[in-house]
Amino acid sequence: MAAGDLVLTGLMAVLLVGIAALLTRIENWRSYTPLAGGGTATGETVIHREKPAGIVRWLTTVDHKDIGILYGVYAVIAFAVGGIMAMLIRLQLVTPGGALLGANAYNSILTSHGITMLFLFGTPIIAAFANYFIPLLIGADDMAFPRINAIAFWLLPPAALLIWAGFFLAPVTENMIEPAQTAWTMYTPLSVEQTNPGVDLMLLGLHLSGVAATMGAINFIATIFTERDDDVSWANLDIFSWTILTQSALILFAFPLLGSAIVMLLLDRNLATTFFAVEGGGPLLWQHLFWFFGHPEVYILVLPPMGLVSLILPKFAGRKLFGFKFVVYSTLAIGVLSFGVWAHHMFSTGMDPRLRASFMAVSLAIAIPSAVKTFNWITTMWNGRLRLTTPMLFCIGFISNFIIGGVTGVFLAAIPVDLILHDTYYVVGHFHYIVMGAIGFAAFAGIYYWFPVFTGRMYQRTLGKAHFWLSMVGTNLTFFAMLALGYLGMPRRYATYQFDGAIAPLAQVETYHLLATAGALILFVGQLIFVWNVVQSWLEGPKVEDGDPWNLERDGMLDREFQWFDRKLETTVTDGGEEEEQSALTGARSDD
Amino acid sequence: MALFGFEKDTLLDLTVNVIPLGIILFFIAAFAVVPAFGTDPVFSGLQFALMISMFLLLAVLTYYAGRAIENAEHAQESLEEASAVNEPEDEVAEFEDEDAPGELEDE
């Protein structure tokens, strides 16, 4: 132990000295700059470049567009990791006895899949769009606090490493530190009693990601309130900014609570406090705290994608968004009501029936604003001049999947139905329709829609459409099979299902699991095409010459971000400096 | 028709949030009239507190959002009216940049 401490001390000291040395070098930037400010020939080149070159640029950037790209790359990597975990889960469940994993490995992967997708993919991909485009959409120079923006991003890589730490450390430490097997909800007493230090590491990672999200949220609120251009008012603020504003408010109230609950859990685990022990606050306290965060989290993840769809869909329907104000007010309504529904995740815990009833009432009320949006999107398309480009296809797919995911959710909000379907695959199917079918699809729509803006190039249209159709078919096959499995009574989170025929009809259950796995494979192929398309098009795709690649001018719907893009293209023609930055951008991306 | 001082158009927009408010109100009334699980000071209190607080919060936020948007619209309209009477500020200012820089930008 003492030797270990010594090694750690040495390591840390070397690290600190290294950092100090690095910083003094970087601080030199400042000291010689004023000399370069003169009108000499060398001074000219310095003035053009706003950022250092290569990897250092990406490590030190505080430009909202760069940070947006960093968030995006990070989220796509997390999506790949979470997706591979999902594939392992689906392959495992091909046979009732489990095809490839032991029960512990299955539990680890199940836990990490959930946390990775929600905290390391969902929140960051939204932050990617918001960072890049909110300042452009509202005419701000940058975020209100550019450095805090950078800090918020850089908390995420350590968070990911900590959340996945068990997978790296288990082989090294002979399984002394294993990946957490708590499921993403981390219910006590299980999460307190698992002595595995991997759980502590995962909790710390989650805590860091929560700190990052909160910092980002404060930044967005400040930016949207104070950095708007003079002619952007509350009356003509775009819909994506409205949803990000609401989402940030939700984050501000929800994530600090998660952070505190996690600290309490850590104290229970390491310092023998009794917050969630039977003799203390009781295990149910965790569920209340967790879901008071957890339900707003659902809307934190879904509101900005709704904003993306509300922004993109009208562009390819040739009509303005039907009932723009309806969408704004219903977004705000969702924001408020999402804090009054948390215990609908706990209907079967034996809580007081009167309380249960009131949570049901609010849960039914919150269905209305979501339904309003759905009708608005449909009426926007009604009699419109639809152009089925890839982003539009993903928007329509979003609506379709959101309807299925949403309606199944309304059933779950009803206590009698929930008591039967609780903890079955029905729930899994329901929320995957939302998180993959809706949130994922809106993220793809955003990536394709703005691909010309952030890469300066065009994606390959045929591959984009292949990606859509494979995703659409795969999503519906996988998750509809899960809904059916839930009706059959298949409980969620099981590594195997060799159960008695009295619990569920085994033959049918196996068939539906096979269907779900087949769907997951289709989905997987689709995502491979997506990654290929994005990477190859970014590096080699045809350069976009026109500032209005979607021909939005015709309908008078060219938003500020494309106007900015147009101006940027024009300066590129006259000024070579911008061009250089473009190539630096693509070059450094492959380093990441 | 000037309910809460809103214009008719704004009121129509706000109906979207009246529906969830109505649903909550319906359940408040229903649970008050038919207390199917009996009444208990603590749990019935919590039950109604949850619904009533959600009702109030939603009502208040909807009101202020409506206010903010309506005020912003008014400001925009009056700006447009003013610029229709005088000259369209932005566009002219760009064309006459050389002659009278900044002269028209006195809003």
Next chain:
Amino acid sequence: MEEQPGLSDQYRMSSPWPVFVALGLALSEIGVFIGLFPVAVFGLILFGGSIAGILTESGYATRPWPTLVGVGVLLVLLAALVAVLQLPTSAFTLANVGEGPLFTRLVAVVVAGAVMVAMGGAGSVVEQTKV
């Protein structure tokens, strides 16, 4: 819109500090919660140092040293407060370092705070004598 306000004169959109603020926070959390004494101390020093650096860089402070001393004092006070509230006075012994799980962690925080105070003090003294 391309005219961004300058953050540094040459590289107007760059700052070296955010990465280290984040790394410092991550290391301090790991160190304090997992109970790794050296990681806690160095993580907290990195965190406090980066805060001092970033505040100086963005113009909220003219010199980093007072911030460093401030963060150090804050940490020492915080650790002392927790210790007084949570531990019996009999636990405050040198022999107890490395024994009680809470006490050891608090000592780590105090050490980090003290080092920061010393660094900040030394920094300002050196600077004043040099100029």
